[in-house]
Structures are given as C-alpha cells and as structure tokens.
Amino acid sequence: MLKIENLHVNVDDKNILKGVDLVVKPGEVHAIMGPNGSGKSTLSNVIAGKEGYDVTQGDIILDDQSLLELTPEERAALGVFLSFQYPVEIPGVNNIYLLKAALNAKRKIQGLEEMDAFEFLQLVKEKMQALKMDEDFLYRDVNSGFSGGEKKRNEILQMTLLEPKLAILDETDSGLDIDALKIVADGINQLRSPDRSIILVTHYQRLLDYVQPDYVHVFNKGKIQKSGDKNLALELEQSGYNTIETK
Amino acid sequence: MSQDTINQIIDKGYKHGFVTDIETETIPCGLNEDVVRLISQKKNEPEFLLNFRLKAYRHWLTMTEPTWAHLHHPPIDYQAISYYAAPKSKKDAPKSLDEVDPELLRTYEKLGIPLKEQEMLAGVAVDAVFDSVSVATTFKGKLKELGIIFCSFSEAVHEHPELIEQYLGSVVPYSDNYFATLNSAVFSDGSFVYIPKGVKCPMELSTYFRINAANTGQFERTLIIAEEDSYVSYLEGCTAPMRDENQLHAAVVELVALKNASIKYSTVQNWYPGDKDGKGGIYNFVTKRGECRDDNAKISWTQIETGSAITWKYPSVILRGDNSVGEFYSVALTNNLQQADTGTKMIHLGKNTTSTIISKGIAAGRSQNAYRGLVKIAKNAENARNFTQCDSLLMGDKCGAHTFPYIESKNKSAKLEHEATTSKISDEQLFYLRQRGLSVEDSVSMIVNGFCKQVLRKLPMEFAVEAQKLLGISLEGSVG
Numbered sequence: 001m002l003k004i005e006n007l008h009v010n011v012d013d014k015n016i017l018k019g020v021d022l023v024v025k026p027g028e029v030h031a032i033m034g035p036n037g038s039g040k041s042t043l044s045n046v047i048a049g050k051e052g053y054d055v056t057q058g059d060i061i062l063d064d065q066s067l068l069e070l071t072p073e074e075r076a077a078l079g080v081f082l083s084f085q086y087p088v089e090i091p092g093v094n095n096i097y098l099l100k101a102a103l104n105a106k107r108k109i110q111g112l113e114e115m116d117a118f119e120f121l122q123l124v125k126e127k128m129q130a131l132k133m134d135e136d137f138l139y140r141d142v143n144s145g146f147s148g149g150e151k152k153r154n155e156i157l158q159m160t161l162l163e164p165k166l167a168i169l170d171e172t173d174s175g176l177d178i179d180a181l182k183i184v185a186d187g188i189n190q191l192r193s194p195d196r197s198i199i200l201v202t203h204y205q206r207l208l209d210y211v212q213p214d215y216v217h218v219f220n221k222g223k224i225q226k227s228g229d230k231n232l233a234l235e236l237e238q239s240g241y242n243t244i245e246t247k
Numbered sequence: 248m249s250q251d252t253i254n255q256i257i258d259k260g261y262k263h264g265f266v267t268d269i270e271t272e273t274i275p276c277g278l279n280e281d282v283v284r285l286i287s288q289k290k291n292e293p294e295f296l297l298n299f300r301l302k303a304y305r306h307w308l309t310m311t312e313p314t315w316a317h318l319h320h321p322p323i324d325y326q327a328i329s330y331y332a333a334p335k336s337k338k339d340a341p342k343s344l345d346e347v348d349p350e351l352l353r354t355y356e357k358l359g360i361p362l363k364e365q366e367m368l369a370g371v372a373v374d375a376v377f378d379s380v381s382v383a384t385t386f387k388g389k390l391k392e393l394g395i396i397f398c399s400f401s402e403a404v405h406e407h408p409e410l411i412e413q414y415l416g417s418v419v420p421y422s423d424n425y426f427a428t429l430n431s432a433v434f435s436d437g438s439f440v441y442i443p444k445g446v447k448c449p450m451e452l453s454t455y456f457r458i459n460a461a462n463t464g465q466f467e468r469t470l471i472i473a474e475e476d477s478y479v480s481y482l483e484g485c486t487a488p489m490r491d492e493n494q495l496h497a498a499v500v501e502l503v504a505l506k507n508a509s510i511k512y513s514t515v516q517n518w519y520p521g522d523k524d525g526k527g528g529i530y531n532f533v534t535k536r537g538e539c540r541d542d543n544a545k546i547s548w549t550q551i552e553t554g555s556a557i558t559w560k561y562p563s564v565i566l567r568g569d570n571s572v573g574e575f576y577s578v579a580l581t582n583n584l585q586q587a588d589t590g591t592k593m594i595h596l597g598k599n600t601t602s603t604i605i606s607k608g609i610a611a612g613r614s615q616n617a618y619r620g621l622v623k624i625a626k627n628a629e630n631a632r633n634f635t636q637c638d639s640l641l642m643g644d645k646c647g648a649h650t651f652p653y654i655e656s657k658n659k660s661a662k663l664e665h666e667a668t669t670s671k672i673s674d675e676q677l678f679y680l681r682q683r684g685l686s687v688e689d690s691v692s693m694i695v696n697g698f699c700k701q702v703l704r705k706l707p708m709e710f711a712v713e714a715q716k717l718l719g720i721s722l723e724g725s726v727g
Contacts, residue, residue, distance in 0.1 A: 092697030
C-alpha cells in the first residue's frame with residue numbers, strides 16, 4: 001500500500017508540491033488529473049526517486065517503509081515502476097538487452113537465478129503478443145527512432161515484464177492515436193490485480209474510458225483539490241479544470 | 248658503464264642461446280652506442296640487424312621528443328631506463344597477492360581471472376606454472392602444417408632472417424619518429440607472423456598464448472606479413488590490467504598486406520593507468536602502421552584503449568595498392584588523470600582506395616581525451632573515399648574531449664566525409680535505467696557500451712564480451 005503524507009517538494013527552491021495526501025491500496029487504480037504545471041509529473045518523479053527534487057516536508061511510504069532515503073534502483077527493487085511520459089533513448093543498446101537486464105536485476109534481489117536467454121525470449125515474446133508488438137522491437141535500440149505510440153507500448157511491455165507492486169503511468173496516453181490507446185489500455189487492464197496499485201497520471205479523460213479508475217483526484221497548484229469516483233473525470237471533461245479551481 | 252664491464256658481461260656466454268635468463272642478466276641504466284651493440288650481441292643478432300639498430304640510435308640522437316600532442320607529463324629521463332630485456336626485479340616485486348593494490352585485485356576478480364594468472368599479471372614474485380603452455384604447443388603445430396609462422400620476434404630473427412631483413416622497417420622506417428626510432432635502436436622482443444600465399448589463418452592469433460613464454464618488455468616490436476590472397480586476424484593484449492615497473496613503453500607494429508591479402512589487428516590495451524592521482528601509470532608511445540602494398544589489400548585496426556596514464560598512438564594505413572581498404576575502429580576511454588591522444592592516419596596513394604574511421608572517445612574524471620586523425624589523398628589517388636565519424640562522450644564536467652581532424656587532398660575526385668558529435672551521459676538516461684532497477688554502475692556501463700557498439704562489434708566475439716565488461720569496470724566511481 002502506498003501512503004503519501006503531507007508531501008511538500010521544492011524544485012530549484014520553488015515550491016511545487018504543497019501538501020499532498022494520498023493513499024492507494026492494493027488492487028486500486030487511482031487517476032490523477034489536472035492542468036499543466038499543477039505538479040502531476042513532479043509527484044510521479046518524486047515517488048520514483050529522481051534527483052533534483054527536494055522533499056521539505058512529509059513522507060512517501062510503501063508497505064510501511066519510507067522511500068525518501070532510497071535510491072531509484074532501491075525503489076524499483078521494492079516494486080516501484082514509472083512509465084515515463086518521455087521514454088529516454090539509449091543509442092546502441094538493444095531493447096532486449098535492457099529488458100533482460102532489468103528483469104534479472106529484479107530476480108537477483110528476489111534471490112532468483114538469472115533467466116537464461118532462451119527462457120527469457122519465450123517470456124518476452126508472449127508479453128509482446130499481448131501488446132501487438134513486432135519482434136523486431138527487441139532488436140532496435142532502446143526507444144531510438146520509436147514513434148510516440150511505440151515508445152509508450154515499450155513502457156507497458158517493461159511494466160508487464162517487471163510486474164511491479166506500484167505502477168505509476170505518467171501521461172501514458174499522450175501522443176497516442178486511438179488504436180494505440182486501446183492497446184496500451186488493454187495492457188494496463190491486464191495488469192490490474194488485487195496486489196497491485198496503479199496510479200494513472202493523465203491530462204485527459206479519454207484513457208479513463210478504457211481503464212476504469214476506482215478513484216479520481218484533481219490536482220491543482222501542488223495539491224489534491226478534489227477527489228471522487230470516475231464520474232469526477234467526466235464532470236471535468238465537461239466543465240474544465242477552472243470550475244474546480246473556483247470551488 | 249665501462250667498455251670492460253660490458254665485455255665481461257658479453258663474454259659470459261649463453262648456454263640458452265638467445266634466450267635471456269632474466270634473473271641474472273641485468274645491465275645498468277642508460278643508453279649509448281655500446282648498449283645498443285650489447286643488446287644486439289646478447290641476442291646474437293645478424294649484422295644487418297645491428298646496423299639497423301645503430302642507424303636508428305645515431306638518428307635518434309639528432310631528434311627531439313615531439314610536443315604537438317595534447318599531453319602533459321614530466322620530462323622522461325632516457326638515461327634512467329635500463330634497455331636490456333627489462334628484467335623484473337624480484338626483490339622489489341610483491342611477495343604475494345596480499346601486497347598487491349587491493350583495487351587491482353578487485354578488478355581481476357570482476358574479470359574472473361584465475362588466481363595463478365592474477366599473480367602473474369600483478370607481477371608477484373612466484374614461478375607461475377602456466378596452463379597454456381601445452382595449449383600453445385598444439386596450436387603451433389597446427390599453424391606449422393599450413394606454413395604459418397607465429398613466433399617471438401627474436402626467434403624469427405634466427406629462424407627467418409631473410410624475412411626480417413626484407414620487411415623490418417619497410418613500413419615504419421628507423422627514422423620515422425622519436426619513439427619509433429628509439430624502439431628501432433633498442434627493441435627487446437615481440438611477435439612475428441608470416442602467412443604464406445593463399446592461406447587463410449584458421450584461428451585468431453593471440454599473443455595471450457605466449458604471454459608466459461616471452462617477457463616482451465617495454466620496447467616491443469611486432470611484424471606481420473600477409474602474402475598474396477592470405478588472411479589473418481591477430482589479437483593483442485589482455486583485458487586484465489597489467490602491471491609493469493617500466494613506465495615508458497614505446498612499441499612498434501608493422502603490417503604488410505600484399506595483393507588481395509587482409510589483416511585484421513585487434514588490440515585491448517589495459518596497462519596500469521596509475522592510481523587516482525595518476526601516479527605510477529604507464530606512458531604508452533606506440534607506432535602502429537600497416538601498408539596495403541598491393542592491389543585489393545585490406546588492413547583493419549580495432550582498438551580498445553582503457554589503460555596507461557598516457558596513450559600516444561595512431562594506428563595507420565598506407566593505401567598503396569589500387570582498390571585497397573583501410574579501417575580504424577577505436578574506443579579510447581580515459582578516467583581519473585589519464586590522458587589519451589589517439590587516432591589514425593589514412594594515406595591514400597592508390598586508385599579507388601577507401602578508408603573508414605570510427606572513433607569513440609569517452610572521458611571521465613579529470614582526464615583528457617583527444618582524437619587526432621589525418622586523411623591524406625595523394626595526387627594520383629583517383630576516386631579515393633573516406634568516411635570519418637568521431638564521437639565523444641563526456642562524463643562529469645572536469646574532463647575534456649578534443650577532436651583534431653586533418654585532411655589533405657590533392658585529387659579533386661576524392662570524396663571525404665567527416666562527422667563529429669560530443670555528448671554527455673544525461674541524467675535522464677541514468678534515471679531511466681536506474682528506475683528499471685539497474686545500479687548506477689550497470690547503467691553507465693550499458694550507456695557506454697551502447698555508445699561504443701559500432702566498434703565493439705568489430706572485435707572477435709570472446710574479446711568483445713571481455714571488452715564490454717572492461718569498459719564498465721574502468722568507469723566505476725566516475726558518476727554519482
């Protein structure tokens with residue numbers, strides 16, 4: 001279970017998050033919506049442990065353990081996964097190489113043997129089929145020359161391989177056409193499970209047509225301004241963020 | 248040293264022929280004409296070789312150390328060096344691995360090097376019994392059947408003097424440059440390879456097989472001759488960091504490829520780079536040059552340079568034959584206080600000659616990393632082509648990457664392309680990989696290996712895997 005308590009975060013001495021409280025229980029899907037610059041991506045990055053974010057108050061707790069002092073890789077080992085808004089290109093590194101290294105890093109922590117090449121290939125091909133990805137994905141450089149949709153699908157593929165405890169999807173729907181959106185939503189739905197928490201960070205309601213959230217939170221000016229069920233998202237879509245702000 | 252003492256030493260005689268007994272044979276430091284004669288006499292060399300050495304020595308006296316490279320080091324005292332066989336003093340050597348720099352041992356362990364070899368590489372004063380002796384013997388038998396000669400340079404001087412006389416200095420003349428000329432005067436030993444006409448050498452020739460057999464020392468000399476229609480792939484070096492108490496290394500490598508012949512020369516250079524403050528590292532001043540002496544010949548250099556405090560090295564190709572091909576694939580990685588000034592020269596003389604240069608420089612710590620390359624198109628080199636790509640990767644903000652490309656074209660039909668990039672390992676890339684559960688070290692290693700992929704895939708398979716590991720290890724501690 002993820003528990004965020006009164007989280008205040010500065011970036012370059014500017015106060016971005018101003019007291020965020022959020023509890024995400026296993027099995028739940030929470031959508032975080034809000035206008036640009038409201039601090040949604042900051043929240044995602046802070047949970048994952050990106051450098052350059054200064055937590056001045058509050059805590060982030062995953063299963064009774066504070067994440068704040070942990071490195072990004074230590075958080076990943078605990079099951080935190082961030083699907084990037086802008087997946088990063090790593091020239092010269094085959095996608096399959098990264099996938100395998102990531103999976104084996106996780107297995108090592110779990111005390112499992114490294115997966116051999118053959119076994120791994122079977123597994124990854126299976127996961128790719130579900131996401132309608134071509135095999136040649138494996139042998140292309142990580143995210144290099146990928147289209148927007150391909151990059152996002154690649155993130156989902158990594159997520160399905162790593163089976164995280166907490167998945168944060170940062171604007172996964174941006175830049176996707178409707179077909180790609182459905183495929184990505186499918187992938188997310190497959191990952192819904194009673195022992196997994198999912199946070200969807202999104203600007204628009206349309207992803208939520210395909211992935212039904214249990215809760216919707218509206219972010220504004222570094223805080224959760226309003227929480228509700230999926231109907232809140234629909235309400236927002238109709239009346240815009242401004243109506244929330246003035247309330 | 249007086250002439251008398253020298254004569255006394257010479258007169259002692261050699262029951263082992265030209266093989267030096269390293270425990271007892273030492274000559275004091277310093278260089279003069281007598282020392283050059285002594286070296287030649289001790290090795291029982293034919294007169295032509297002595298003359299070659301003397302010509303070189305006399306020429307060397309007229310030369311001065313080059314200063315054009317982007318390198319800084321205290322002056323080298325050439326009179327403080329012992330020029331004969333560089334015997335390892337067992338008195339000063341560590342008595343056991345307990346006395347060896349733990350950092351070095353940690354690296355050996357990471358590379359998975361067996362204990363016996365660790366002792367040998369670290370220069371521990373033990374009589375290493377080396378398993379590869381028998382391997383080397385069977386290996387040599389197989390080559391002999393094909394008429395391939397693969398032996399130490401000294402052995403070749405005695406067994407095949409006519410080949411040495413014909414080819415030695417034919418690519419790198421004795422007067423070539425300060426360090427090559429010094430080497431020509433005092434070279435100790437090295438490797439000799441001869442591939443007869445029409446023979447494709449069926450295995451990678453590696454100096455690793457003779458690492459125990461020859462103490463090649465600091466002035467190494469290598470000569471490879473590939474006759475018409477032949478092929479050879481030669482591997483030099485070792486991924487394990489090697490210690491050597493000789494700080495100055497000045498090697499010469501000459502390659503001769505005749506008609507339709509092809510030579511592939513791969514190097515992994517990992518001499519001791521010195522400690523974090525740059526103390527004790529090797530100065531590596533190397534002259535490597537190949538000549539495509541006839542039509543359709545090909546010479547390909549691949550190098551992974553991670554060691555030495557100073558690397559000064561420009562493996563080059565003279566493209567004399569028409570349609571001949573020259574290639575240079577290089578990864579040069581510097582960390583801490585290391586300095587590298589490395590690159591290539593492609594000299595296009597024949598028609599339709601082509602050359603490719605791919606250089607990847609990685610600088611970390613407070614190191615300086617320079618690419619220096621010359622592409623020269625002679626007047627008669629119709630339709631010559633060159634493609635050059637120089638990429639630099641910087642880690643941190645205290646290191647430097649420099650690119651010095653020189654182009655001289657005297658023929659209008661030449662087509663020359665040059666691409667250069669400089670980039671940094673971005674925080675975004677590191678965060679992305681770490682978010683996927685990779686450690687900082689593994690993340691850096693993955694990014695660097697990706698950056699070097701074009702070069703790494705030119706290496707023979709088993710070398711490539713080791714080289715990948717090596718790049719990661721060499722960069723440890725350079726980030727975060």
